[in-house]
Amino acid sequence: MDQIRIIKTVHRFIRNVITTSKYTYSFIFVIPFLFLPILIQKVVITLASSPDVYNVLSEDKILEVEKQLRLEISKLNIKLDGKIPKSNYLIINTSENDFSLYKGKKLIHKDKCSTGSYTLLKNGDQQEWMFKTPKGEFKILSKTTSPIWKKPDWAFIEVGLPVPSKNHWSRFEYGVLGDYALNLGQGYLIHGTLYQRFLGLPVTHGCVRLSDANLKLVYTSLNQGSKVYIY
Numbered sequence: 001m002d003q004i005r006i007i008k009t010v011h012r013f014i015r016n017v018i019t020t021s022k023y024t025y026s027f028i029f030v031i032p033f034l035f036l037p038i039l040i041q042k043v044v045i046t047l048a049s050s051p052d053v054y055n056v057l058s059e060d061k062i063l064e065v066e067k068q069l070r071l072e073i074s075k076l077n078i079k080l081d082g083k084i085p086k087s088n089y090l091i092i093n094t095s096e097n098d099f100s101l102y103k104g105k106k107l108i109h110k111d112k113c114s115t116g117s118y119t120l121l122k123n124g125d126q127q128e129w130m131f132k133t134p135k136g137e138f139k140i141l142s143k144t145t146s147p148i149w150k151k152p153d154w155a156f157i158e159v160g161l162p163v164p165s166k167n168h169w170s171r172f173e174y175g176v177l178g179d180y181a182l183n184l185g186q187g188y189l190i191h192g193t194l195y196q197r198f199l200g201l202p203v204t205h206g207c208v209r210l211s212d213a214n215l216k217l218v219y220t221s222l223n224q225g226s227k228v229y230i231y
Helices: 002-019 036-048 059-083 153-157 212-221
Strands: 088-093 098-103 106-112 119-123 127-131 136-139 142-145 148-150 172-174 180-185 188-191 227-230
Touching: 098 212, 106 212, 119 153, 127 153, 136 180, 180 212, 188 212
Parallel strands: 088 227
Antiparallel strands: 088 098, 098 106, 119 127, 136 227, 142 180, 148 172, 180 188
């Protein structure tokens, strides 16, 4: 009976995650549960064949529970399908430092990337920056070829240089972002890197870095308005 109770509890949790308005704003909260209905199904089948369960529940009761779960799983799959974009979109895993390019449910390409280092930089007691990649649902605001990096204040403080005026020539650097950049807003970009040997490691100041080939693929696959999910 305890096993069945656990299954029902897990199932209710999945359903609440998907249907509660607190979470529905972001597809990111759905991603970890994509395969849980299959897991539940396997657990039910395993329990149904377990002698221990037969000691507590009748075969008819087990089949009834399984039927109910299958029905709920079917409903959950319909809800999940409705949350998956039909066009191309990008999923970025900051824990594993990899990305997956999808079209609908079809995986187009998966490979390494680099995301925020979670390094804290302080400028005395006046300013501080935490170099982390933001998580959540984003969209491509704009796309640029041959991007120019306008250095923020922290880029000078980090290397011990005085901070120049806002539009001083020393703020503008060419060739360090690769051939393309996709703007996620608030200063965060998906771009290339001169340090491709570090791909797969958390080494950035918050932006997402890709290899030259992957950057070109992502740039040509995503349009302005395309979704990017970071978790």
